[in-house]
Each structure stands twice: as structure tokens, then as C-alpha cells.
Amino acid sequence: MPNEIRKDYLLDRWVIIASERAKRPTDFARRPAQRPSAASCPFCPGNEAKTPPATLVYMPSNGGISKAVDAPGAPPRKGWLVRCFPNLYPALRPREAVILPSEELAVRRDAVGAHEVLVESSRHEEHPGVARLGQLRWVVDATIDRVRELSKWAYVAVFRNHGEEAGASLSHAHSQIIATPMVPRLVAEELEASRAYWEQKGRCPHCLIVGLERSGDRLIYENNRFLALAPWAAVYPFEFWILPKRHGSSLLELQAEERMSFAHAWRVCMGALAEALGDPPYSYGFHIAPSGGGYDLYHWHLEVYPKLVIQAGFENSTGMFINVTAPETAAQSLRLAAQDIEQKLRESGQS
16 A cells, blocks of 8 residues: 555544555564552552552442442441542642733643542453453443543543553552543544534534444444444554444443443443554543533544654654555454354354
């Protein structure tokens, strides 16, 4: 495939697909890193006192779960399935905002909001690519619970960093939630682009993307309610997105059966990434509509960004990107790995 320059589906963002500089998928594969001991991990069972009191705890109850919080001053709850608490070193804090003086070109505002950690399992290594499907379903539910609770802020960002190169300081399976007092720039750009497309064409662009990619060579995985694809103008090698087939603007709109279907798609695709590339470092983020409603035109989705290359001078100085692996090539490798993961889930009775 010759080199070409591709534009994002919606954003004014250009990516050079440098296939002539391409690496084979196996060139990105990494040997499993040595994991630190779980004995001193503050997220592991028995170490709950090393973190702030939990804002949400899922406890086992008659084959299901019950929800609780840690009462101030009381001992932390034990035997949990999922646990969420304020970040010990928060980027934003939930308090009354203070008006800070600004100048014409030096604008600032108080760092208010919320910053939480969602520990996805009591098992240290139960990351999404290897997790039990039932456990991932609890993670989906807990994420939705916290997004709903924090929706008094303008935007709620749910994201995950996996591996030291991706910014994870602790190896225990966890994600983070940051609620901000304003809508972030990229989300605002996506909203505006979606609105403009809807006004011009009369339909949601992401719904069109789902239909376009279902029969294309960038398809990675599909079940009855979700689809995973390597985006047309992927910024990162092996970047992929998971999108719901049913139009919806937020995780808060997921129905019970959709939550399990998403957990299944999530498990298969993250497992495929780990299998194809040897558990690489990655980040991901949920793209959801801002809080407060009125964004029905937006189509929520999950974007996964493997950290396989370093973005350097060209990217930082131009805002353009170079991707050395064509999305079609990445999709083929991930699709084959996803088929293998799906087969393993069937054999284990989880599919």
C-alpha cells in the first residue's frame, strides 16, 4: 500500500499513513514486563486503608451485588468486587470554585471537579483483556454509576492507562474518572462536527461509520449490539474503536442487555490487542456527551490508543500525525486475534 494522507471522519485532523515505513505486527510485540509484587499494592484486598474511603463499593450478595460506600471514620469494607474512591493525588478537587484573576492572554480558573480511581477487580492482574466476563459487567455498571453521580460537572471523562509507558504508575487493574467544570476541546470539536454533519446530511455520522465499516477491511469484531473497527485515519498504530450499533449519546443510556454485550466486545478486543502485540502499553478513553442533556445527536464510543511509537517533533510542531501501520493491516491482525479470543471464551463457557 503506498503512503497517503487521510482526514479524520469528522475532525479537521490529518494523518500520514506511512505504509512504506511499515513495521510488521510482530515487530510491535513485546515480552511481558516484570510486574511489581502485589503484596504492597494499595489497591489489593487488605490494603484498603491505604486509599481514601470508597465512594462506591460493589459487594457480593446472593449471586449478584449490593452497593455501598465507606462511612467516614469506619473501617473500609472487605470482600469487594469493584471499589471506587477519590484519587489520593487528584488533578481536580470537589469544592466550591474560587474566582481567580486573569489577564487577556493569561486566562485561568480554579481547579475544581473530581478525580476518582475505579479498581476493576480484587485480583491484581484482572485487566480487561483477560478478565472474567461477569467481572467486566460489574466494571461497566460501576462506571455508569459513577458517571451518573458526577454528572453535576460539565463533563465526565473515563479513561485507562495500562503499562508504565502509557502513564500507569500502578499495575493493579484500574481506570480513572475525572469530572471537569468545562467541556474539553476535543469533545467540543466532535460535538460541533457531529452537529454540522447531521444538519447537512440529516443523520448521525457515527451511525454511518458503523454501516460503512461493517463490510470493510477495517472491521475487527462485531456482535449483535457493538462493532469494533480500526478507524480510517488512525493516529496510532493498532488504534481501534468500539461503537454501539444503536444510537446513543452516553453510557448512561445503556440497557441491561447492552451492558453485557459491551462487556463481551470489550473483553474480546482488549484480549485481541494483548494477544497480537504481547500485552502492549495503551490508553483508552470513553467519548460520551457532556452532562446535562441536549446532545442527542452525539454517538458515544470507546477509543483505544496503543502506545507503540513516540510522537516527536513533527507531530508536536504541526498537529499532524504519522502512522506507520495502515488501519487495514492492523485490523487484519486484530480480527484474527479476536476470533481466537472468541473461540477461547466459548470453550470456557463464557460465550
